[in-house]
Amino acid sequence: MTPGNANSPDRGEAAPGAATGSGVASDELNALRDDLVAANRILVRQGVLDAFGHVSSRVAPGMDRFLLSGNLAPGSVTASDLLVHDLEATTSAERSLYLERFIHAEIYRRRPDVMAIVHSHSASVIPLGVTSTPLLPIIHMAGFLPTSGTAVFEISDHAGDASDLLITSSSLGASLAEALGDDAVILMRGHGSVAVGASLPEAVYRAVYTEVNARTQLQALALGTPRYLSSGEASTAARSVGGQTARAWNVWREEARPTTAE
Known part of the structure; x- marks a missing residue:
């Protein structure tokens, strides 16, 4: 990793x-x-990220560069903290980087349709990645989840039984990306999940409603046997409701706007 300079796109904002x-x-x-x-x-406001987790965006369609913060809590990230990474998960800026930046690099490498990625540890998702109960779409807002069950990445198959469960290398990132395939979401056993989208608002929407769906599913399971969305319902809902991501993004963005005091 080579030092950046004051005019590098990895450092702050350039002239318009x-x-x-x-x-x-x-x-x-x-x-x-x-x-x-x-x-x-x-x-952070939606309870998907806390002091950990991260979100990235490809800089433009078809490009092999993406923006991801340096190693910071998500709520502390500012524009000058966002660094341009390549698909080797490297950047010219001399900063501490996220250990799991390889998640982003390897998914972007294999999925040209993906423009944004969220990796989170949201609480309701974790139980469905460590039990035999699969994460299934139960609400119309989560029709993007596969009705056959959301895949779970088993890191011990690739890193043995003494890893820290983190994706800290290109090879592990590649294995995770291959397990994700063409899906919108993958769970990570004992760790969390990854949601991807064709835009930043879509990836954020999917990360939020993966957590909401998981929470609703756990509540329904406590009451009895849930009725999940059929494959037809899920695909139709993904098209109709999924087409409304800008509506959610706009209101969430306004709510998350920093105050003057900040």
């Missing part, structure tokens, strides 16, 4: 309209930085 090393005009990159800061705040 200027070219950047990311291959994207600086005003576009700065707008994306603002949205990514908002995404961090939204996910």
Whole structure:
């Protein structure tokens, strides 16, 4: 990792309209930085992220660069903390990086359709990744979940039985990305989940409603035998309700806007 400099796109905001090393005009990159800061705040407010977890965004369609914060609690992330990473999960900035940045790099490498990724440890999801009960779509807001059951990544198959459960290498990131396949969400046994989307608002929406669906499923299981969405209902809901992600994003973004005091 080589040191960055004051004019690097990895350090703060460049002058509007200027070219950047990311291959994207600086005003576009700065707008994306603002949205990514908002995404961090939204996910904290929605109980998906806390002091841990992270969210990234590909800098532009078809590009092999993505924005991800340096190693910070999500609620502390500012625009100047967002670093341009490549698909080797490296950046020119001389900063401490997230240990699990390989999750993002390897999914972007294999999924050109993915524009944003959320990795979280949201509480209601964890039980469904450590038991034989699969995460299934039970609410219409979560039609993006597979009706056959959300896949669970078993890290011990790839790292043995003495790992810290973290995705700290390209090889582990590749294994996780392969297990995700073409799905929107994958669980990680004893760890959390990853949600992806074709846009930053969609990835945030899916991360939020994965947690809401999991919580609702656990409540329903306590009462009896749930009736889950059929494959037809899930696919129809994913199209109709999933097309409303901007509605959720806009209200969440406004709620997460920093106050003057901040």
